[in-house]
Amino acid sequence: MKPLRMKITGSGNGIESKNAVEGSSPAIPELEKTARKIRRLILTMIHAAGSGHPGGSLSACELAVALYFGVLRHDPRNPSWEGRDYVLFSKGHVAPLQYACLAHAGYFDESHLKTLRKLGSILQGHPNMHKTPGVEVSSGSLGQGLSVACGLGAGLKIQKAQNRVYCILGDGELQEGQVWEAAMSAAHFKLDNLCAMVDANGVQLDGPVADIMGVEPLVDKWRAFGWHVIEIDGHDFNRILAAYGEAEKTAGKPTAIIARTVKGKGVSFMENRAEWHGKAPNDEELRAALAELEGGAAR
Amino acid sequence: MSASVARFEMKPTRFGYSEALLALGREDDRIVVLDADLAKSTTTERFKERFPGRFFDMGIAEQNMLGMAAGLSLAGFVPFVSTYGVFLSGRAWDQIRTTISYGGLNVKLGGAHGGLSVGPDGATHQALEEITLTRVLPGMTVLVPADYQETIKATRAAAAVKGPVYIRFGRAPVPMVTRPEDPFMIGKANTYREGGDITIISTGAMLAPALRAADNLASRGIQARVLNMHTIKPLDVDAVVRAAKETGGLVTVEEHQINGGLGGAVAECLVENFPAPMERVGIRDTFGESGEPDELQESYGLTAEEIEAAARRVIERKGPR
Numbered sequence: 001m002k003p004l005r006m007k008i009t010g011s012g013n014g015i016e017s018k019n020a021v022e023g024s025s026p027a028i029p030e031l032e033k034t035a036r037k038i039r040r041l042i043l044t045m046i047h048a049a050g051s052g053h054p055g056g057s058l059s060a061c062e063l064a065v066a067l068y069f070g071v072l073r074h075d076p077r078n079p080s081w082e083g084r085d086y087v088l089f090s091k092g093h094v095a096p097l098q099y100a101c102l103a104h105a106g107y108f109d110e111s112h113l114k115t116l117r118k119l120g121s122i123l124q125g126h127p128n129m130h131k132t133p134g135v136e137v138s139s140g141s142l143g144q145g146l147s148v149a150c151g152l153g154a155g156l157k158i159q160k161a162q163n164r165v166y167c168i169l170g171d172g173e174l175q176e177g178q179v180w181e182a183a184m185s186a187a188h189f190k191l192d193n194l195c196a197m198v199d200a201n202g203v204q205l206d207g208p209v210a211d212i213m214g215v216e217p218l219v220d221k222w223r224a225f226g227w228h229v230i231e232i233d234g235h236d237f238n239r240i241l242a243a244y245g246e247a248e249k250t251a252g253k254p255t256a257i258i259a260r261t262v263k264g265k266g267v268s269f270m271e272n273r274a275e276w277h278g279k280a281p282n283d284e285e286l287r288a289a290l291a292e293l294e295g296g297a298a299r
Numbered sequence: 300m301s302a303s304v305a306r307f308e309m310k311p312t313r314f315g316y317s318e319a320l321l322a323l324g325r326e327d328d329r330i331v332v333l334d335a336d337l338a339k340s341t342t343t344e345r346f347k348e349r350f351p352g353r354f355f356d357m358g359i360a361e362q363n364m365l366g367m368a369a370g371l372s373l374a375g376f377v378p379f380v381s382t383y384g385v386f387l388s389g390r391a392w393d394q395i396r397t398t399i400s401y402g403g404l405n406v407k408l409g410g411a412h413g414g415l416s417v418g419p420d421g422a423t424h425q426a427l428e429e430i431t432l433t434r435v436l437p438g439m440t441v442l443v444p445a446d447y448q449e450t451i452k453a454t455r456a457a458a459a460v461k462g463p464v465y466i467r468f469g470r471a472p473v474p475m476v477t478r479p480e481d482p483f484m485i486g487k488a489n490t491y492r493e494g495g496d497i498t499i500i501s502t503g504a505m506l507a508p509a510l511r512a513a514d515n516l517a518s519r520g521i522q523a524r525v526l527n528m529h530t531i532k533p534l535d536v537d538a539v540v541r542a543a544k545e546t547g548g549l550v551t552v553e554e555h556q557i558n559g560g561l562g563g564a565v566a567e568c569l570v571e572n573f574p575a576p577m578e579r580v581g582i583r584d585t586f587g588e589s590g591e592p593d594e595l596q597e598s599y600g601l602t603a604e605e606i607e608a609a610a611r612r613v614i615e616r617k618g619p620r
Contacts, residue, residue, distance in 0.1 A: 086373075128401075129402050130402070130403070136373065137369065137370075137373060137398065137402060138397065138398065138401045138402045139397075139398070140397065141393055141396075141397040141398075143362075144362075144366050144393075144394055144397065144398050145366075146366075147362070147363045147364075147365070147366020147367050147369070147370065147394075147398075148366045148367070148369045148370040148373070148398060149370060150363070150366070150367050150370060151366065151367040151368060151369055151370020151371040151372070151373070151374065151378075152370040152371075152373055152374050153370070154355065154367065154370070154371060154374075155331075155370060155371045155373070155374025155375065155376050156374055158331075158352065158353070158374075158376075159374065159375075177362070178360075178362040178363055178366065178394075181360035181362060181363035182363045182366065182367075184358070184360070184363075185357060185358075185360070185363055185367065189355075
């Protein structure tokens with residue numbers, strides 16, 4: 001029997017997560033509102049830290065928000081709850097996105113966000129499983145998360161447990177060979193409790209992924225490795241929720257969601273700009289970015 | 300403890316690893332084993348046959364194997380990851396460092412074919428750097444058992460502690476010097492011979508030539524203490540310092556690079572605590588080559604004669620008493 005999906009108990013929006021996979025549409029406007037808040041938190045905390053990675057944090061925002069506030073079975077008050085679904089950020093540099101989601105969900109107080117990357121903070125530059133409630137595994141050296149997700153998936157299979165495992169990867173990260181070793185093994189072991197989300201924003205630190213080291217055709221590659229593949233607009237909550245639902249219903253093979261996204265999404269001067277992969281906005285840039293996000297809010 | 304060096308039965312330490320895994324597998328269903336297409340060589344195939352549902356052959360993909368083990372440990376299992384030590388410690392070092400050690404994950408690393416024991420396969424397959432590579436990692440325990448019996452004990456001890464452990468064992472048969480009743484405590488060196496003139500500290504299968512060297516020295520009136528340092532990390536600092544204070548000089552012996560290995564660890568300990576004359580017997584900053592294991596040991600100076608000569612040089616450096 002499946003564990004019940006938990007109602008989010010934190011400072012969140014109180015969406016009943018189970019709606020997401022049981023067909024009746026969750027409150028998309030609520031998710032959109034949450035995404036806007038998460039974006040504000042991301043930019044504000046990176047500004048306060050003086051360093052960090054806004055580009056990928058903004059591009060994967062809807063993927064993570066849909067997961068934490070629409071799909072996931074979890075209990076922010078009890079991060080080690082046995083029935084929880086696992087979220088692994090293989091692209092560990094988008095820690096600000098994960099931290100914002102965790103804080104908003106109630107894993108820890110939002111006041112911690114301003115301590116990002118500071119000495120003694122529970123919020124390290126890259127995720128640390130022992131310092132931050134809700135972080136399942138430490139990551140930051142790219143290409144390793146999907147392997148860990150495979151181990152979790154295989155272990156849960158042995159235990160005949162119903163928990164699901166979600167792993168967020170970047171498209172640049174797919175240049176790491178280990179990702180494909182993991183992709184091979186997930187299909188080999190028929191890990192249908194595993195869902196990989198590729199935040200395909202097309203831009204990496206040095207420039208466009210296609211120019212640095214092309215990784216396309218992504219859909220064909222994942223399919224050839226034995227995965228069920230769903231390609232979507234990674235900023236469209238309807239498509240994202242449908243994809244997560246389809247992944248959960250897919251039996252016998254793991255699912256890869258190729259989410260086409262825009263790096264720096266939501267802040268026009270950051271969008272599709274490699275320079276915003278790993279740079280903090282200054283005071284003026286933060287003001288402009290927040291104003292733009294406010295303007296985008298349907299108030 | 301004391302041991303005569305006359306004649307010992309020979310057995311590969313890798314058999315001890317799989318023997319212990321079989322026992323652990325029976326006792327604890329959290330034990331899972333992963334291998335990278337070398338299950339026949341590492342002998343984990345025995346576990347696969349007995350517990351097929353808890354065995355993963357990961358193919359020739361070490362990096363993924365280490366990540367997979369990390370995930371299994373997060374799901375509550377106790378994974379033993381096995382392949383040749385040279386690939387385990389080298390090819391997947393960052394996975395061991397960042398995913399496993401940094402996370403303090405309960406993953407056990409079984410490094411097979413340590414040292415020159417893989418012989419004719421040559422330098423590419425001979426593991427001579429794993430002690431250095433693993434002992435530098437915070438939170439890592441590094442075990443180098445001396446023989447078959449001790450490998451069983453080391454493997455069981457690894458399962459009993461929480462956190463990452465590297466266990467080094469070999470391919471070729473080596474003398475069974477330790478006895479089933481000898482204690483095995485992680486971080487506690489075993490004394491196999493008492494003596495006050497010099498201390499020989501060996502690790503792994505070098506215990507047998509170390510004892511032979513001590514016998515040779517005794518026939519010339521020099522009494523050597525012999526310590527079996529089966530744990531490189533955490534190092535038995537007390538035993539090393541006591542040896543330096545009581546015998547005045549030391550020789551380390553390892554089938555491994557002297558830089559960063561047992562010799563490195565003991566030298567670091569002495570410099571900080573009680574500087575004393577010391578020599579390191581081991582691989583001297585070079586790669587191996589093809590040959591039978593015993594030929595290679597002879598060729599690279601891992602013999603009782605070399606240990607004895609090193610001991611004499613150290614005693615010389617100690618000066619008049």
